[in-house]
Amino acid sequence: EAGVAQSPRYKIIEKRQSVAFWCNPISGHATLYWYQQILGQGPKLLIQFQNNGVVDDSQLPKDRFSAERLKGVDSTLKIQPAKLEDSAVYLCASSSTSGSLPNEQFFGPGTRLTVL
Amino acid sequence: GDSVTQMEGPVTLSEEAFLTINCTYTATGYPSLFWYVQYPGEGLQLLLKATKADDKGSNKGFEATYRKETTSFHLEKGSVQVSDSAVYFCALSDRAGGTSYGKLTFGQGTILTVHP
Numbered sequence A: 001e002a003g004v005a006q007s008p009r010y011k012i013i014e015k016r017q018s019v020a021f022w023c024n025p026i027s028g029h030a031t032l033y034w035y036q037q038i039l040g041q042g043p044k045l046l047i048q049f050q051n052n053g054v055v056d057d058s059q060l061p062k063d064r065f066s067a068e069r070l071k072g073v074d075s076t077l078k079i080q081p082a083k084l085e086d087s088a089v090y091l092c093a094s095s096s097t098s099g100s101l102p103n104e105q106f107f108g109p110g111t112r113l114t115v116l
Numbered sequence B: 001g002d003s004v005t006q007m008e009g010p011v012t013l014s015e016e017a018f019l020t021i022n023c024t025y026t027a028t029g030y031p032s033l034f035w036y037v038q039y040p041g042e043g044l045q046l047l048l049k050a051t052k053a054d055d056k057g058s059n060k061g062f063e064a065t066y067r068k069e070t071t072s073f074h075l076e077k078g079s080v081q082v083s084d085s086a087v088y089f090c091a092l093s094d095r096a097g098g099t100s101y102g103k104l105t106f107g108q109g110t111i112l113t114v115h116p
Helices: none
Strands: A005-007 A010-013 A019-024 A031-037 A044-050 A053-056 A065-068 A075-079 A088-095 A111-115 B003-006 B011-014 B019-021 B023-026 B032-038 B044-050 B056-059 B062-065 B075-077 B086-093 B104-106 B110-115
Touching: A005 A088, A010 A019, A019 A088, A019 A111, A031 A075, A044 A065, A044 A075, A044 B104, A075 A088, B003 B086, B003 B104, B011 B019, B019 B110, B023 B032, B023 B086, B032 B062, B044 B062
Parallel strands: A010 A111, B011 B110
Antiparallel strands: A005 A019, A019 A075, A031 A044, A031 A088, A044 A053, A065 A075, A088 A111, B003 B023, B019 B075, B032 B044, B032 B086, B044 B056, B056 B062, B062 B075, B086 B104, B086 B110
């Protein structure tokens, strides 16, 4: 079974530029998550999708971050314009669901963003 | 809101030493608890999990017991190996419905280095 795919793996941009990240979840997984992991910290949820609908985006800085999941499969996360503090690893994860219990989340390799 | 606190790191041990990484949590309801591991250059992987009080999760010689009375989920291993060197994250997931369903809240991570 193929895992969660993310691209690019690395990205270096200047502040105020725009950047986009792509995620392809495991086939059949209805739930998709984007996390931000700043160096030395644990991952923090930015947004959660259930199929193509947003379940939780309470910690997404909506003035500069946006995300979409068209057709309930692939997802893109965009930052416009980027700030220095956006330097982090952006992780995508996906999971299936069984009744009321959350199933294991599978993580992609992440995209390491450096903002100069 | 939900939170996870891990012991201060980093942790440095000699091979075959006993390992304990402390983890305590604050959550409403009855969360599921997880330990994730991040090996150098790799993505996050689920190490073990427990979904209800007194459950013991185990994998690769690691164990952790869900203690509701002390709100703890400490990670232990009787004899560590050099290959266990990694960053370990304690996490919880809200099992209830609503917008936080499935969302993982992570601790800050503990760096483990094992020397031969």
